[in-house]
Amino acid sequence: MQLSRRALGILAASACAVAALSPPLAAQDKGTIYYFIPTLLDEFQTESQKAVEALVGGLGYKVVSLDAQNEADRQLRQVEDAILTKPVAMIMNAVDFDAIVPGVEKARAAGIKVLNFDRQIRTTEFELTSVAGTVEIGQLAAGAAIDLLKQRHGSVKGKVLQILGDPGDNYTLDIQQGFEEVMAREAPEVEIVTKAALQWEATNAGKIFEDQLLVTQDIDLVFCHAAHLTVPIVGIMEAKGMKPGDIMMMASNGAPVGLDNIRKGWQQAEIEQPTYAQVYGLAMFLPKILKGEALQPGTYDVMGLQSELTIEAWGPNLKIPGAVITKDNVDDPRFWGNLNAPTGPVTVVE
């Protein structure tokens, strides 16, 4: 292959630009910890990255974050590459619960401590898993939906449009499972229409809502599995002359847009996934894990949330409770949707 001088010039300039953009090598006091992020096209994940880099970095480790761009195989390759750099630990936030298992096992076989963030993976062992419990978030959402429907009708009845994220994503399926379990048990008269916004793309959620308005005119409540899916829905409601509360709405990840919707009345509830506390939970146990000491089961205070550490077949499991955000508590700085990422220092468990 022959390249022209101009093409070579562009290549050289690009190489210089890449070199200029590369961060300088930071001091590695206590070693490197990798944080594997499934995607950066999601506010929850970008906030988790900020929190990991602040809290774990604050403990004296060099944190390297790698974005898998929602590709399970890319993430597996990233893990395999990272193993060769001999980090002291890895924090796994998996794209796919199963696809990542070979990478986790390979890392642990190489003596690297692997911590699991936000994914309830039961098929392999971790040094610690920190989760909010996605099924539990669905259950919390069901409780909020029941309250809202009761307020509107005087009894628990009506119609809910549930908009999932991508139907291939375990996260949304777990929320659906938790939500529908509780609704079937405690609100059997409520009709649930379930649709999926492919690839978590907000425009798809808008299309679903607009189409459903034509076929089911009596929707009481829209439940989106992520707050960003509500953005076009609010736009459509406004365009159709609806007022806040004409159709109630709730979402389930606690993103800033959901909290803003609550302040403006478009949303009645948001189920917070406690991102900051989940990261904090990992950081507070990290030194103990790296010393090779066993974690003790019990109740721990994680950023003011009473969280339960249990020893499971897949290792220690820290479950942090989610919260229902309403107009009464929307300004609580603890909610990640208010974007006050904790900066530390972390009170570590001795």
Next chain:
Amino acid sequence: MWAILALIILVCSLTIEHFFQIGIFINILQHATFVGLLAIGLSFCIIAGHMDLSIESVMAFAAMLAAWLTATRGSPLGLQVNTWLTLAIVLGFGALVGLINAILVVRLRINAFIVTLAMYIALRGLGLILTGGRSMYGLPADFRFVAANEALGLPLLIWILVGAYVIFGVILRRTRFGRYVYLVGGNPVAPFRAGIDVPRVLFKVFILSAVLAAFAGWLLAARTNGATPNLGVGMLFEAFAAVVIGGVSLRGGVGALSGVFAGVLLLSTIDTAINVMGLDASYMQVVRGLLMLLAVLLDSAKTAAQRRYG
């Protein structure tokens, strides 16, 4: 393809409760706006013998840029720039991307597939930097006017979509530039020997494709009242599917925008049908794929029958 579209609509109307109503047909058209605009630019590129994989990212980045300049919430700037100025900036951005694509493909003779794929990836990354991974929303009312209002009983977006297909259909079929696009895509050597400025035609095609994508992004921001970091993901494949279903040959030189429009509407019809039928979410993509396959098979059967029986 129009006959197949009519057949699919008929089947959906007869078999899906609530499908046969004016509101559904309006939704089908309105929802087709963004993929429809992308498909116009892509058709020009493919007919001219090239690819433009960057259109989805151009559209998404344009929407993010518009939201970044105007959104009241989520944008670090909070500038609330004038709507028309935003449109000019967004279209200028599109033109710049198209120009860069054209320079790399036409002047430096780098494969268009690679160039536009690289642009696709880079712009997604730039969008991430611009938004910081956050949603930006709360656009001014005059920005959203185009997505929230109607003319003669139809949403403005539909008029824009139909207008774009009419205008660019005429350009492609009835102007010298359109004829050159076909000639260049059919055989780039012959038009060169006939004195046609092939690089100039290709520059125009790449710029047109990117500007249309940027315009689609501006409209998408208006429609969604902002921009999310993953906005428009998957629309490139839908645009490609619409173009191919619509009869544009991937080898270049063949195709018409009327067929592409039918392809766009077919995909939008399938999506809407899935949205209104009581279908388990996990079966959604299977049904979508099968219906697309069915439409193409029916079209092939129709073409074969026409050849055989005249």
